[in-house]
Amino acid sequence: QVQLVQSGAEVKKPGASVKVSCKASGYTFTDYHIHWVRQAPGQGLEWMGVINPSVDSTTSAQKFQGRLTMTRDTSTSTVYMDLSSLSSDDTALYYCARLKAPADYWGQGTLVTVSS
């Protein structure tokens, strides 16, 4: 079965970077794009960006350009999301997701807390 398993919770100081991993299994890793979506406390869903693991191309929402780096390791079927220059506004639950209709698959979420 398709599974996306994310790395554990992180606590970071303002100005630092965080790297969240998302390990895929149960399907051919390079066949599907992986998206990153976050939800800050009390807020809605926010799409951050997408990586095509087949050709290692990425697209980020304009808000995150210059701060968001998405990479992949095909040998371990893992996608990474690196967000730099963190502020308290980046405190959120971060999800990786395979969003390809008619079925979607999501990781369990990784809580990133930014606090001094």
Place this chain on the structure above:
Amino acid sequence: EIVLTQSPGTLCLSPGERATLSCRASQGVSTMYLAWYQHRPGQAPRLLIYGASNRATGIPDRFSGSGSGTDFTLTISRLEPEDFAVYYCQVYGISPYTFGQGTKLEI
């Protein structure tokens, strides 16, 4: 960038009633690229509708989507207790894959 505006912000209904949720786009959206998600507290979001009107895998037929151009609707014909959640529309296929701000469906 397409902006999606959902209404109402909160919808208060009872089990068994019909829910109608709206999503308006700032510019025309191909029906191929409009989706609806359900998000329950403590769970990952779940795809309900794609292509504006197609139910995703395993979604009950009480959920239906309609619309075209700039106006889209999610209808839940008879609310079940587990349907009380937050619902988001999303445009996809071309970046950015913007979400609407959500409609909270509560009892």
